[in-house]
Amino acid sequence: VYFYSAPENFNEEMLRGKRVIVTGASSGIGEQMAYHLARMGAHVLVTARTEAKLQKVVERCRELGAASARFVSGSMEDTAFAEEVVKEAENTWGGLDMLILNHIGHSYFNYFDGDVDHIRKLLETNFLSYVAMTVTALPMLKESEGNIVVVSSVAGKAPGPFAAPYSATKFALDGFFSSLRHEFIIENVNVSITLCILGYIDTDNAMQAVSHAIKVAPSPKEECALEIIRSGALRQHELHYPPGIVNGMLLLRGLAPGFLDTLIRSNIVRFGQPVPQAAPGTSAQPPSVRER
Numbered sequence: 399v400y401f402y403s404a405p406e407n408f409n410e411e412m413l414r415g416k417r418v419i420v421t422g423a424s425s426g427i428g429e430q431m432a433y434h435l436a437r438m439g440a441h442v443l444v445t446a447r448t449e450a451k452l453q454k455v456v457e458r459c460r461e462l463g464a465a466s467a468r469f470v471s472g473s474m475e476d477t478a479f480a481e482e483v484v485k486e487a488e489n490t491w492g493g494l495d496m497l498i499l500n501h502i503g504h505s506y507f508n509y510f511d512g513d514v515d516h517i518r519k520l521l522e523t524n525f526l527s528y529v530a531m532t533v534t535a536l537p538m539l540k541e542s543e544g545n546i547v548v549v550s551s552v553a554g555k556a557p558g559p560f561a562a563p564y565s566a567t568k569f570a571l572d573g574f575f576s577s578l579r580h581e582f583i584i585e586n587v588n589v590s591i592t593l594c595i596l597g598y599i600d601t602d603n604a605m606q607a608v609s610h611a612i613k614v615a616p617s618p619k620e621e622c623a624l625e626i627i628r629s630g631a632l633r634q635h636e637l638h639y640p641p642g643i644v645n646g647m648l649l650l651r652g653l654a655p656g657f658l659d660t661l662i663r664s665n666i667v668r669f670g671q672p673v674p675q676a677a678p679g680t681s682a683q684p685p686s687v688r689e690r
């Protein structure tokens with residue numbers, strides 16, 4: 399508790415004129431981070447696959463007062479693209495202050511189906527591209543004494559069911575970046591690494607995927623996006639958002655892991671399968687988690 403509640407003074411001016419890359423910024427939390435950064439007067443480079451959406455995000459960033467805004471489109475399934483995005487920042491800005499790694503590839507919310515290739519592909523997108531961007535950006539981040547922000551999930555600390563591939567990629571991020579942080583401290587590399595442990599957030603994609611299955615209420619993506627930027631700028635090691643639920647879960651994980659697991663399962667009511675439509679005159683019976 400002491401560690402994560404150390405004195406902190408965030409001022410939005412801290413981001414003015416800063417050069418920031420945001421991945422997965424065509425929707426959800428990434429899009430909201432781009433808008434906050436724009437409002438704070440940062441230079442933003444946003445990336446994702448869908449050019450039409452990125453075009454709109456860039457326009458909105460300009461309206462909100464970004465020092466500059468541009469996009470590069472492509473897929474992070476390919477680590478060559480990940481490196482290309484960082485090169486683009488180097489060519490346009492000649493440096494970089496903050497690297498926000500946020501994108502995720504599509505996965506399913508259901509029992510693990512045995513598809514090993516899916517996990518390999520998801521690791522490329524959700525994990526290896528993060529490593530590749532970090533490697534390419536590191537010389538610039540050392541120069542600016544900048545920040546690396548890695549967006550993860552409670553599923554990357556205390557997993558629930560139906561997200562085995564996704565959870566694996568988020569655990570990989572914790573292992574890699576928490577180890578790398580030690581090395582930076584040992585070697586006096588003044589680049590901060592912030593691992594963001596997020597609970598359930600109300601983005602369109604997450605709501606579509608799991609709102610029928612999760613009992614807890616989602617937290618707002620706008621506030622979540624601001625907290626991520628804030629903790630990155632303050633060089634915190636970890637962000638836990640929303641703090642009550644995530645800190646509670648992590649505390650229980652240490653004290654009573656079996657109880658936490660039961661609690662997680664009891665908060666997931668249905669999943670994956672279409673909810674049957676009620677026939678006229680009958681009431682719909684949702685499928686139970688045991689049915690498959």
Ligand SMILES: NC(=O)C1=CN([C@@H]2O[C@H](COP(=O)(O)OP(=O)(O)OC[C@H]3O[C@@H](n4cnc5c(N)ncnc54)[C@H](OP(=O)(O)O)[C@@H]3O)[C@@H](O)[C@H]2O)C=CC1
Pocket residue numbers: 421422423424425426427428445446447448449451472473474475499500501502503504523549550551552596597598599600601602603604
């Ligand atoms: N929402 C939630 O409940 C939670 C989210 N998180 C984490 O927060 C982060 C953001 O989540 P959220 O905003 O909900 O996600 P969204 O699904 O809204 O956004 C994902 C972004 O990644 C992009 N993307 C998808 N596939 C690829 C690809 N192959 N290559 C490059 N970009 C890709 C998407 O754009 P496009 O399709 O155009 O490529 C989009 O911009 C993720 O790291 C997620 O794990 C953590 C805990 C809970």
Ligand SMILES: CC(C)CCC[C@@H](C)[C@H]1CC[C@H]2[C@@H]3C(=O)C=C4C[C@@H](O)CC[C@]4(C)[C@H]3CC[C@]12C
Pocket residue numbers: 507550551552553558561564596597598603604607608612614643661662663665666
């Ligand atoms: C026990 C409870 C107090 C809290 C349980 C919270 C659990 C159920 C929450 C916390 C993190 C959440 C997942 C997440 O990280 C990101 C995504 C990606 C998105 O595209 C689809 C939904 C998915 C898989 C979320 C599913 C629900 C999870 C596991």
